[in-house]
Amino acid sequence: MSASAAEKPVVGKPAEGHKASVELTKDAHGLDVVILRDPRGFFAQVHLHGGQVTAWKNERGEDLLFTSSKAIFKPPKAIRGGIPISFPQFSNFGVTEQHGFARNRLWAIDPDPAPLPPTGDNKASIDLILKQSSNEDQKIWNHSFEFRLRVMLGPEGELGLTARVRNMDSKPFSFTVAFQTYFAVTDISEVRIEGLETLDYLDNLQNRERFTEQGDALTFEGEVDRVYLNTPTKIAIIDHEKKTTFVIKKDGLPDAVVWNPWERKAKALTDFGDDEYKHTICLQPAAIEKPIILKPGEEWKGRQKIITVYSSYHSGRLDPMRVLASFDSI
Structure with a gap:
């Protein structure tokens, strides 16, 4: 630990001996971050700006999430990459700024987090909270709420996010939400996504027209911007060149957004490298088609958990016992 870091408080410290x-x-930009490390050497970085996971590395130091080399680390600009949180709306279909304001705000460390499950595992976690904080926020979205986020790094290097939104208002409100997860891949042309076959999706490149996925897996030859509906709880991203599979388990988030800007749109994004579209795929567990409605005092909960499986064989060759066992708790 560096001298400057040693002077700072350690939050949510694991049990003695772990x-x-x-x-x-x-x-490096002077922004507050929380660093999580697990016993195997996995690493996660969470920025308080945006309540955003901005790095997740394996024991070899390889990036599992993509963050653009041109990302802007200057609030209130959202950070391009990692796992930004879209709330209280996804995209520009709503009353607030595009993808909402949660990814642009400074989150606080939760002073009263929910207790951790008494599993005894070597887990590192941090609990963050976002509340309506200013008159400016009220002008954007005039509702009183608490958004709590737990980020957890498990003993097998798995990354878990648990979100809880509570209505603190005297009237109901509705919202949409997404974990905009940017996965790092070797070459987008060698990537396939399994678990979305035969499902309906809304195509944002064709005025949100509804289609049905026809392929046995989703592969990429151009720009993609789709909202898949009523998706399964488990989706796999297979990187053939890296011989790695990301398995995403989700709960409370029925939809899944798949996005890659491809060459033309990547060049139009000031905080995205011209060729970086080749090295990321954005798969976002979400609740979009049917907004979540909360009455006063009610709470919504959504979770995603990601594990990496390394193998020279992917499709149909995942060890189901290992994968399922890793999903027993988030």
Whole structure:
């Protein structure tokens, strides 16, 4: 631990003797970050700006999430990459700014987090909270709420996010939400997504027209911007060149957005490298088609958990016992 980091409080410290660790420090841009480390050497970085996971690395130091080399680390600009949170709306279909304001706000460390499950595992976690904080927020979305987010790094290097939104208002409100997860891949042309076959989707490139997925897996030859509906709880992203499969398990998030800007749109994005579309796929567990409605005092909960499986064989060759066992708790 660096001298500057040593002077800062350690938050959510694991039990004595565990190698998992949680550290509050600052990044190279002077922004507050929380560093999670697990016993195997996996690493996750969470920015308080945006309540956003901005890095997840395996024990070899390889990036599992993509963050653009041109990402802007200057609030209130959202950080391009990692896992931004869209709330209280996804895209520009709503009353607030595109993808809502949660990814542009400064989150706080939750002073009263829910207790961790008494599993005894080597887990590192941090609990964050976002509330309506200003008159400006009220002008954008005039509802009182609490958004709690737990980020957890498990003993097998798995990354878990649990979101809870509570209505603190005197009247009902509705919202849409998404975990905009940017996965790092070797070559987008060698990537396939399994678990979305035969499902209906809304195509944002064709005025949200509804189609049905015809392929036995989703592959990429151009720009994609789709909202898949009523998706299964488990989806796999297969990177053939890296011999890696990401398995995403989700709950409370019925939809899944798949996005890649491809060459033309990548060049139009100021915070995205011209060729970086080749090295990422954005798969976003979400609740979009049917907004979530909360009455006063009600709470919504949504979760995603990601594990990496390394093998020279992917499709149909995942070890189901290992994968399912890793999903027993988030």
